[in-house]
Amino acid sequence: MEGARMYAAAVCLDLAVCSALHYGSALLQSPSENPSGWATLAQLWVIAGIRWALLRVFCAMLLRAGDKAVLHRCVAAICLLAPVYESGLLVLLRVHPENWSGSLSSPGKTLLATVATATACLFWEVNFPDGRGDVCQSPNGKEKKQKARALFMRVILYSKPDAPFLCAAFVFLALAVICEMFIPYYTGKVIDILGSHYQPSSFVSAIFYMGLFSMGSSLSAGLRGGLFMCTLSRLNKRVRIMLFQSLVKQEIGFFEVTKTGDLTSRLSTDTTLMSQSVAMNVNILLRSVIKTVGVLSLMVSLSWKLTLVTFIEAPLIAISQKIYNTRYERLSKEVQDSIARANDAAGEGVAGIRTVRSFNTERSESHRYDNRLMDTHNLKTQRDTVRAVYLLVRRLMSLGMQVLMLYYGRQLIKGGQMSTGNLVSFILYQGDLGSYIRTLVYIYGNMLNSVGAAAKVFEYLDRKPEVSAEGSLQPEKLRGHVRFQDVTFSYPTRLDRPALKGLSLELKPGHMTALVGTSGGGKSTCVSLLERFYQPQEGEILLDGQPLHLYQHQYLHSKVAMVGQEPVLFSGSINDKICLLLSGGQKQRIAIARALIRQPQVLILDEVTSCLDTESERMVQQALASCPSQTLLVIAHRLKTVEKADQIIVIDKGMVLEQGTHQELMGKKGHYYRLKERLFTEDTNGSDD
Known part of the structure; x- marks a missing residue:
């Protein structure tokens, strides 16, 4: 909390400094002056350094406890945003800074840039936290990550017999993505044709390509999905057979200390999750990556300015998805464990029905099973509540982003920098981009969950029976002494x-x-x-x-x-x-x-x-x-x-x-x-x- 208050105070101080620089530059700079772009850029970097030093001293004086590293990184990002932005404009687009205070120094733009920078910093701290005391940087955390990668590669190797199916599925995946990406583009073309001088040949051509890409996308997506599901089924069958063969080779004592519900859960749930890590998750991951890259490139070609605005939503989506995944996956695991406990209670009651009947404990057994089911119900309620809150937050963010895009797009249309059809295509791409980013963040957590399920399966696959069955003695005649x-x-x-x-x-x-x-x-x-x-x-x-x-x-x-x-x-x-x-x-x-x-x-x-x-x-x-x-x-x-x-x-x-x-x-x-x-x-x- 103290760090958050200090960050808010530092932001307010920086806003005051930027506003003073903006209005001061407007008063001091003569209209006839035309400074060199590189000289103005150098002044921007000097001002950024002064702002950074001022805010560092301010935070060091007032921050009494807590870790300062996160706050220092956020302050540095805020100060460097303006010079980096102006340097990119000058180097890539040959656009000179408006004045020596920068084009982002006005109060409104400074506030917007600060919000965007804070969001990006929050995204970074959530997904890549500081190393001190964090499990990801500890030796144990590194070992876990290496183990997770090794497990995932082992699952990939188990899919080697399905290589022809996977290769064909990847080909159809690429075709489906390419065809799907061009549909919004030609939708915007049709709107532009209808809004300007109508040309029948151009209209028919646009409609033809829309239909062609739609048909190609649907056909390729269907073949891709069918091949991936076939691969999933084949892998799931192989893993289940291997796991069952490993289980029946274990010693009798293993089955005495291991619950039947755990074994059936490994054979059913965990093998399915393990198979999904290749057939389903890799499918979704590759599709989302290709679509994200392709959509971003098309968005930049339509309007690079609107594309920069969309970057405000991307980290917000990733942050909310990350928080949701962590909470949802933990509750999902607890639900699975609760279901296994309920199955154990039911199995014990049915298997020992003679004992239950002889001791007249039918009511107590029913009560025990009811308690297990109630635990499962409560966990499912918590899990579904988390999902409902996440969906509400996600839709509110999408709505706010659409309003901002429409407002800024209208300004670009008025300035002649964008057509109406291009704006429609851009909005369609922007809506898809949000879903792709959410999918990428979600699938990362889901793949880790699948690797966790694979670890449980491999634990039994690799287990050596304590009663060894590796003897080789086979005499032709046995007396039986x-x-x-x-x-x-x-x-x-x-x-x-x-x-x-x-x-x-x-x-x-x-x-x-x-x-x-x-x-x-x-x-x-x-x-x-x-x-x-x-x-x-x-x-x-x-x-x-x-x-x-x-x-x-x-x-x-x-x-x-x-x-x-x-x-x-x-x-x-x-x-x-x-x-x-x-x-x-x-x-x-x-x-x-x-x-x-x-x-x-x-x-x-x-x-x-x-x-x-x-x-x-x-x-x-x-x-x-x-x-x-x-x-x-x-x-x-x-x-x-x-x-x-x-x-x-x-x-x-x-x-x-x-x-x-x-x-x-x-x-x-x-x-x-x-x-x-x-x-x-x-x-x-x-x-x-």
Whole structure:
């Protein structure tokens, strides 16, 4: 605030000085005098230096705190405007200064020049702020900019297969822009022809070219848009496939700590934004750049004076667009995050519907989802309010600029420096120029947003699974001898609570081993480690004497098969879809058959006979007995299944408590004996009925 007050005071002082110089020069200069242009220009530069020194001293004396650099730059710009303007007129157009105080020294022109200069300075400070304390100049800020450029170039490289489509789209883009730029020009020609002596041949010629350029612009724009959208679709498809392939290669622990809503958001929203950075944003950026340059050149050819006036609007548009983009993009990101949270709440409620129903929490889950939706609604309201205010400010600026253009254009028409048709063409170009500048500023922020989305996608594309799948060992013959050696493991979500503590056990080929124990003792954890869903923090698991991670991924999972308690049957063919009418026991039999048909050397059965009747269980046992050389690991709570095991291992709290045959463990009357009395009594009684 203090800097703003000092700037206002400096402007008032400068206006007073300029007014004094203007009226003083009018009184002191004789009408007969005709000073040299270069001498007058030198006087203007000397006066500008005196003004600059005076204002610097004034600001230094009164400004007590704050950063003076911004104010000093603004003061220098105000003082240099007049001599730079007069130098340009003299060098380029051979127009001499009116007097030694300059043509901008009158109060009205000085005020207008000051406003224009202040607007330009504000535009510069908003888009290119001072380096001290600013993130753009800090090492971290430079690193972020370099990373953003690297990400954008990487997205460009992903579009390499679409190079023919992009090249054709760029050609049609140039044709569309060139044709479109000539339409306002010939519109002004038609008005001039109708307003002066009517010449049928000139009128027909102008109308013909208008129609030709309109048709060419429409056709080229349609082809350009179609090619860019085709490129967007192809790139989006490739990126989604690559991201999905990368996700399914991650370890199981990754999906435990990463929310499903985040993954689906990356696959849908972020991949789309990433694709737009090339197909859509580059399209709009190039089109806007070409149009801006072309329109400016045509505006200068029609009236360079009116073109200078339009520069007042350009920085105002850029400033308002910059402020709007920053606020709008931040709110848009918050809306996306809020939608992801709402999707997570809904997904958790639907996935855990059994728990919700059993604990009678339907109302609380609905209330939680309603709160997430209300957060999204509030953020969307804020975002839409920001957009409404911006649109109002933008239209007011456009209206004010049109009034100023019409007023000044009328003066030029009166002076014979411009025709009515040229003024109409100029106003049409000026309206388009504003939209092009807004688009350029907006697309810059949108491209950064797209790069941010690309960073999230590349984060998952480049992620290496913690459980490596780069093994190469593929022996022709595998015995299936498994050994756990001092294995210690904690789940990613519970690192402070070890699931296994120095566990050691052995699974021998041709033997059936049963893991028994209370829930949470570590049985399923052993199975997950044997399937290489996770990597133990300490110890190792050996298969035929070789560490498990040395085996080739596809080979290992063809030799080690698991059937879970609740098998998942993916729908695909007609027969698969019929399976959706299947009961739990039928699903288990199909899952067992699906595992056995692969002829694995190590077979893991996790409560697979829990839904089978006695006859079906007997048939499964016969099928398993037909493979005597298999290494069979069974987790079961049925006494009949456990009794038939060649080896029973009792696990509790991640440690092996006892191991041996059923008779040996029953004779010890230890943990297994007590576990049998507690867990298997109900099963035994039920089987006797």
